[in-house]
Amino acid sequence: MLWVVLGWLDAIKFAKSHNKAHYEVLVPQRAVQGWHGTAWFPAFAHRARIFWHLASAGWDTQLCGGGMNWNPRLMPYKNAITNELWISASTAMYLHFPGDDNSSPFKARDGEPELGTAASWPRHDSKYKDAAIVAHKWLTASNMTNSHGLYVDGFHISGYRPGVNNTGKKCDERDEMVYTYNQGTILTGLRELYTITGKSEYLEEGHQLIRAVIKATGWDITKNAPVQDLKVLQGHGVPAWYGLGRAGVLEEACDILATCSQDAQTFKGIWMHHFTTFCKPLDEPFDGEEMNQHMHLRNANLHIESCKGYKPWLQHNADAARNTRDGEGRYGMWWTVGLMKEYHVHGLSIVPEDVPVPAEATDYRNDGVPNNSIWMMAPVHNDGRQRPMNRRDVVKLSDANDRGRGRTVETQSGGLALLRALWEISRLP
Ligand SMILES: *[C@@H]1O[C@H](CO)[C@@H](O)[C@H](O)[C@H]1NC(C)=O
Numbered sequence: 001m002l003w004v005v006l007g008w009l010d011a012i013k014f015a016k017s018h019n020k021a022h023y024e025v026l027v028p029q030r031a032v033q034g035w036h037g038t039a040w041f042p043a044f045a046h047r048a049r050i051f052w053h054l055a056s057a058g059w060d061t062q063l064c065g066g067g068m069n070w071n072p073r074l075m076p077y078k079n080a081i082t083n084e085l086w087i088s089a090s091t092a093m094y095l096h097f098p099g100d101d102n103s104s105p106f107k108a109r110d111g112e113p114e115l116g117t118a119a120s121w122p123r124h125d126s127k128y129k130d131a132a133i134v135a136h137k138w139l140t141a142s143n144m145t146n147s148h149g150l151y152v153d154g155f156h157i158s159g160y161r162p163g164v165n166n167t168g169k170k171c172d173e174r175d176e177m178v179y180t181y182n183q184g185t186i187l188t189g190l191r192e193l194y195t196i197t198g199k200s201e202y203l204e205e206g207h208q209l210i211r212a213v214i215k216a217t218g219w220d221i222t223k224n225a226p227v228q229d230l231k232v233l234q235g236h237g238v239p240a241w242y243g244l245g246r247a248g249v250l251e252e253a254c255d256i257l258a259t260c261s262q263d264a265q266t267f268k269g270i271w272m273h274h275f276t277t278f279c280k281p282l283d284e285p286f287d288g289e290e291m292n293q294h295m296h297l298r299n300a301n302l303h304i305e306s307c308k309g310y311k312p313w314l315q316h317n318a319d320a321a322r323n324t325r326d327g328e329g330r331y332g333m334w335w336t337v338g339l340m341k342e343y344h345v346h347g348l349s350i351v352p353e354d355v356p357v358p359a360e361a362t363d364y365r366n367d368g369v370p371n372n373s374i375w376m377m378a379p380v381h382n383d384g385r386q387r388p389m390n391r392r393d394v395v396k397l398s399d400a401n402d403r404g405r406g407r408t409v410e411t412q413s414g415g416l417a418l419l420r421a422l423w424e425i426s427r428l429p
Pocket residue numbers: 143172174
């Protein structure tokens with residue numbers, strides 16, 4: 001639901017910028033009429049508003065002191081993505097939702113003020129801002145980051161039993177799985193929390209997370225080079241895993257075995273999308289009263305300089321990813337192998353230790369949700385956890401991206417999102 005909110009609000013932002021560039025600026029005499037795409041704003045806004053309100057029912061304060069619950073049909077699971085989406089969708093509603101006066105498809109009903117009886121839904125409604133601030137506070141206090149400073153996937157609740165009063169139970173069963181998109185989706189919200197409040201701590205948190213990601217790919221940002229000397233790979237070998245990548249290249253845990261689901265094939269692109277939004281030059285803080293112009297200019301300059309510092313790493317990733325294209329220009333999912341070609345690695349002998357899924361992790365995004373009592377409402381007896389691999393896998397590097405689902409629309413969008421990130425960073429003033 002919250003992906004949908006972000007999608008419609010991005011559609012509004014796109015139509016605005018297209019209208020500005022091609023009508024207001026290029027052909028001022030066409031500005032009055034404007035681009036016909038802007039006629040869709042009420043429909044886009046309506047959908048964004050409906051989905052935000054539907055999703056808001058997932059916020060729960062009885063368990064873990066707060067947090068958005070992922071899936072009402074499974075055991076309570078408060079995970080990074082759902083809460084990051086809630087933060088980013090709520091800041092986006094506060095800043096970009098233009099208001100809505102269409103009560104369809106929910107008719108007014110007694111006792112349902114939220115969706116039914118309001119005459120209109122105004123823009124810049126403080127409930128969106130408040131939701132983002134409360135959720136951010138909960139998430140940062142939730143202990144959801146690991147020793148690399150990366151978001152793990154989320155928390156189950158020990159001792160939870162369906163059908164009894166579970167009030168007050170805590171988020172204490174942590175799933176150590178790390179995905180790239182969990183390090184990205186919050187970046188849009190952090191940037192916009194700065195725009196809303198003018199508080200630089202949100203920007204600092206975003207840069208810290210980006211640097212943690214870069215470090216966890218095995219990249220030394222002070223030397224602008226991979227930490228591992230890649231010459232030792234000559235002819236064979238898989239580069240070492242650093243937490244979210246190897247050889248300075250962003251990698252999903254499923255990449256090496258090509259077990260990625262089509263969802264996971266979008267993850268690196270999602271990271272790049274939110275990174276690009278985060279690193280745009282800052283907007284003026286929204287609340288004029290709290291704003292200190294001098295501090296804002298200082299923050300804005302620091303932000304740009306920090307973002308420019310990520311360019312060599314992005315370039316390194318783009319070089320690797322571009323090397324994964326096939327004869328028709330289609331990007332692969334596993335960017336790292338594009339780099340290995342340069343080191344004349346021709347074949348990979350993958351051993352179980354190369355597969356970066358920790359014992360306390362369930363890679364449910366790729367292997368499916370296990371049918372066990374941790375995940376499913378009805379108690380079951382089998383431990384559905386799937387081990388990713390227990391044998392040696394020899395992969396020809398001739399085209400390691402031809403395995404699994406191979407090249408898809410999703411792998412292509414990942415490559416494009418990376419190139420766009422590099423392009424936007426290169427244009428920073
Ligand atoms: C945070 O989570 C880790 C991993 O589950 C755990 O070892 C640690 O004790 C937790 N810290 C707090 C303060 O709860």
